[in-house]
Amino acid sequence: MFNSFLLEYEKLENRWDIKWYIWMLDSVFPMEKLWKYIKERSEKIKLNNSPNEVFSILWVNNKVWVIDTYDELWKNINQSYKKVKTNDITYNPYRVNVWSIWIVKQWLKWKYISPAYVVFHCDEKYLSTEYLHLILSSNWFNNTLRANTSWSVRQNLTFDLLSSLEIPLPPLEIQEKIVKTYNDIKNEIERLEDENKNLNKEVDNYLMKELGIEIEEKEKKKFFCVGYEDLERWDVLSFLWNLYKSKFEELKMKDIAHSIHRWKSPKYDDNWKYIAVSQKCVWNISFDLSRSRNWDTENAQKIDKKLLVSKDDILINSTWEWTIWRVCIIDKDYENCITDSHVTTLRVNNNIVLPIFVTYYFNTIHWQTKLSDCFSWWTKQKELTKWKFELISFPIPTLNIQEKIVNWIDEIKNKNKLNQDRIEKLKVDLDEKIKGMILEGKFL
Secondary structure, three states, rough: OOOOOOOOOOHHHHHOHHHHHHOOOOOOEEEEEEHOEEOOOOOOEEEOOOOOOOEEEEEOOOOEEEEEEEEEEEHHHHHHHEEOOOOOEOOOOHHHHHHHHHHHHHHHOOEEEOOOOOEEEEEOOOOEEEEEEEEHHHHHHHHHHHHHEEEEOOOOOOOOHOOEEEEEEOOOHHHHHHHHHHHHHHHHHHHHHHHHHHHHHHHHHHHHHHHEEEHHHHHHHHOOOOOOOHHHOOOHHHHHHEEEOOOOEEEEEEHEOOOEOOOOOOEEEOOOOOEOHHHHOOOOEEEEHHOOOEOOOHHHHHOOOOOOOOOEEEEOOOOOOOOOOEEEOOOOOOOEEEEOOOOOEEEEEOOOOOHHHHHHHHHOOOHHHHHHOOOEEEOOOOEEEHEEEEEEEEEEHHHHHHHHHHHHHHHHHHHHHHHHHHHHHHHHHHHHHHHHHHHHOOOE
């Protein structure tokens, strides 16, 4: 982006908004207007002539691709829809700046999409669909897209505005080479992501095997019996916890803990030194203080210093459906960090259990299944209350066995981290390499 630049009057293109000129691109390849090479599919089809027929409706997901959302009897819908074909490009004109754009795959052809979406196709003799898509969905082209949107309440990239864009247009064989490079790197990223998923499954399977955890067949039955003397709670879900049998003794959280606490909601004050740790700070295994806020010092100073976040504390997100699974361990003492009311702090007895062993166990599917049985719905949101958490039990092997398990998992986690580092580097390299190929002719 330029701080200042000169633009000759005759080069003005009937636009006076500066952002359009700031984000204009230059390339070693010819810059061509898209209107020469793309054509809109604007026809809308009214389907209420077939009221009892079922139609598949599509939408554009900015994370994956065009997907089926639902099948619907058309008598229940009162608007006309567009029909898509293989290799069409479709996007949400109000969300294209967040990459809500994708190519229609072969298995989705002849299905329908809302008329709010823009649908178009390329002249493949000159412009590869995949080449155009990777430009429109790239980070480096995003500012150009934003600069060309019209403004009402929110940004809107109409088909006419899209058609007015210029893109670098190399010969078709070079477009195909760029697309192949892009796909090769994307395939490597996906391979590493799949490998990491398998590594995570290995950790789960290994832990279950080492702990000798088996699920009794009676879990699959509709009825089972429990002795009155064994009753601790009256809800059926608590009985299901006992169906997970291990070769080791199971202890309740309250029996392995020095302390379990959740503090009150803080009064935030960004001018003070005490840090309030919220569920945004707690990620699986990792701890991110950059997402914290400051706590009013006057109230924070009233808190027992023993409750400050310390080395080997285990933080468990205890509210809100999308974060309640997350658990991390603290790797050092903090002099001014206090958890808020949405995070439970577990401080274990190190003579009974290793904190990192507990953390690894808490990240297994087995633990998450138990946890899901313990949620309450006090305030229209999922919540893991302190008293329910205290009653959850899990198998505790000897410290020697715990250490052996932790060492094995550490090796897997190291492989996982190496893969993740490689993935992040490939993602950065992908964007920069494709940008270099298209704008500067590099790597060709």
